[in-house]
Amino acid sequence: MKLNYRIVIFALAIIFGLFFSAPSLLQTEAGKKVTLGLDLQGGLHMLLGVKTEEATKSRIKSIAASIKHFSERNDILIDSLTFTEDSVKFEVLDSDDNNAINEFLKDIEGSSISQEGQIVSLSLTDKEIIRTKAAAVDQAIETIRNRLDQFGLSEPVVARQGEEKILVQLAGIKTQEEEQRARELISRAAKLELMAVDEDRNARVYNMSSSDAAAYGDVILPDVKNEQEKYLVREIPILDGGMLTDASMGFDENNRPLINFKLNAEGAEIFGDFTGKSVGKRLAVVLDGKVYSAPNINERIGGGAGQISGNYTVMEAKDLAIALRSGALLAPIYLMEKRSVGPSLGADSIKASLVALIGGFVLVICFMVFYYRLAGVIANIALVANLFILLAVMSLFGATLTLPGMAGIVLTVGMAVDANVIISERIRELIYEGKSMHKAIEEGYANAMRAILDANITTLIASVVLYAYGTGAIKGFAITMSIGILASMLTAILGTHGIYEMLESKIQKSKNNRLWFGIKG
Template sequence: MLDFPTWKKTWLWLITAIAIFAALPSIFSLSGQRWPSALPDQTVNLGLDLAGGSHILLEAEVSQVATQRLENMEEAVRGAMRQAEPRIRIGDVSTANGRLSFMLDDPADIDRARELLLPLVNGTGLTREWDLQVVDGNRVVLSQTQAGLDQAVNDAMDSATEVVRKRIDALGTREPTIIRQSDTRIVVQVPGLEDPDALKELLGQTARLEFKLVDETALPSDVAEGRAPPGSEIVPFAEGSSGEGQSLAVRRLGGIRGDNLVGAQQSFDPQTNEPVVSITFDQQGGARFAQLTTENVQKPFAIILDGKVLSAPNINEPILGGTAQISGGFTVDTANNLAISLRSGALPIDLAVVEERTVGPDLGADSIRKGIIAMAIGSLAVVVLMIATYGRFGVYATIALVINVLMILGIMAVLNSTLTLPGIAGFVLTIGAAVDANVLINERIREERKRGRRVIAAVENGYSEASRAIYDANITNFIAGVLLFLFGSGPVRGFAVVLVIGLFTSVFTAVTLTRMWVAGWLRKTKPKDILL
């Protein structure tokens, strides 16, 4: 138990030295000192409560989900009826009152139509998403079920949360907190962000990109008054575009959405040198885009972003390469933000900022200072008590305690973890818990000496017997820490990270390192007794 060969001591000191070295950049950073640029500089990230930053609460417009589902169902129904053999002709299509209804030209087609609609109505899950009714023998009515709508809203919120995460990660920020709150809200916390307005603009952009054919049959006077021909809709031009202040009539169905994008980059138009966004479709999207442009050469098509027309160029020739270029009076920054939004995917639902809170870095600095003071006072009290009670063994425990704190910082830096205010509380708690192990060991050694065992046997049995209790206690704490990390969020996770890492480092320093030091002292001095 007290035998430590050279290779084992070398290995333990190497692990300790690496962890301490990994902690040094964080210590320099927290103290305001400059760390040499030639050396690795991985540091512990500071959470929102320590580094300052932005807290934003987003709320979704859930009514859009029902509207979008109606539009998708209408397009699916039209496609299914058109592809039927022989074709099933329908008319008098209506989406009023949140329901999709249409008439069959031939009532005899009702059974065939029902068979084609059943897969669309039932969906792919266990929840029935639509109710299908036949009225007057030839009118089909599709109504959204509440269960189907609730599931769609939940799926949209999950997708929106992931899109928000991708957009914020693209900004280069570290360790953002992005969680759902209730059914329709998302909490976003970004530590160290200096420009919250840019964040709000990025998150507030739905980035729903569409390519739709312009309805050339629409009269300019009708468009100006907001009237569109059947099957079309009026879409206004975006601010800053060439048609700002005007509107355009576009075909409501049959266009292409940006769901098939695989790439988007800010670039420059080679002819005008204006900032643009170059986009790339996947194979399916590229084929659909090629078909659209091939079938409509010399016709205008509108590039629509979030319900606003960016531009409406003519299709001069088929675009077959699966790439396109979006222009619309961009600056470099706005083009880059749009590229980020398109790469991360369109938000399935609009998000509005309903709460904004900015935490200043001064508050975080004050929290760090007070946390360090609390840690220092607590550590000093523990050190005095340990040395006064256990003498040399208390000194070993104190050295192990210092190494323990440094190892926690080093491991957190290597893992790119975030330190929060509760994390500092975890540090203080770890200091007390780390000393517990040494108290158990030293008291066990005392008991063994009182039973008359020799020094070597007492120390060996003390470490052996106490270690089992230490491992059992730390296993239960580890389980609690893992559960806090898995089911907690934000500050709770920050506490759990320090707790779990501290459990491993505490056992390593308080048990393994101190045992190595005690074993070396015993072999060197061969004392007849120990003062405990």
């Protein structure tokens, strides 16, 4: 027996497979492991709808706030700034400011501007409304995914369904408390707004209706701790959470949880300008339509940092910081369908899949040994190595194993041995033709290579297409198939060839073709 580079690479591949698959097989605390999907370990399946019409309203409100800040910063006098669900309207008091206002409005993408005298009206074009609604769904998908990643769930599935629906699958959610926490984190709008308290009329807030407040350009908001306590605030916010760059949980001087937040450069500038000219007044910190605090402004606040205090638990504060940090939802979402998958169903799926995997594995091994004798044993060594390498690669990348993924592994077992069937048949044909053992092995591999590459490359292309265009379950099948194909090309072609090279002299000396390849002569 002699060593060769092929057997060395094969041995290293087996060591790699054993080392990185061990944490998953032994379920150790340390090391990266394969995570089980929703169908294998249970969890939560939800179908969410997005109220995209609210995204358009939010966009209009943001434009109104920008116009207000621009006019104040440039000493442009405007009056009667109001907005509806699809337009903003205001009056320019000095005609000399028309050019400056129009130049500013031109930069607002997707807007249509009209002017009658000094009354300016801005609305969104039909194309921009469609784009805004589509962007709201895309942003909701990305925001929900970011929140769940920071929540600590492994491999959550968040995908678009149709035009305005989102599929969410959370594996590992087993208790009612975990489910409730995940649902609250997903659905929380996390819309932060800093709004000026209307100090001139706030004392009369309890005697005002919503329509009375709207007549003054105000809105009535409740206090987060006490719904009976009301605030009268300007409807157009000073700034919103779109200018937020970071949020984290902290503690006040009494060791109570609070949220620290930071604003971007534009937000810091607006915040500094407002607080500088509003000393002695109050600024309401509003989150999802409720006032968390309304502190007095004692001096100009620079640096673009602030705090949100409230009656939180530590867990609530952490989740709120996650929601703020991952971004506010442009449009509210609502639950359309919810389905819980119990761990017992997952256990049954695992059991059935393992029966199929082990049954197929044993049958393949028995057939190879019965039909090809020692050549079948060599093929089986490659097959076992292939499974370890497949599991190791999936563990290394933290892949999620689903039921279709298990089916992919079962199919990989058959495909992995297929290459060795082709190689063994080519070697047997050449032995029948009277070739020497060395030539039979070398030419057998050379002749089989084209058929093996054709079959594996075409299957690999199909797997890539399935991964690119398939949903979560199909992706799991495609991933296991792709890794299995690549691993089988390493083990079945390189590995077994190395073993034959190492044992070549022993095979020649024995002259027992029946023992080695299952043929007479």
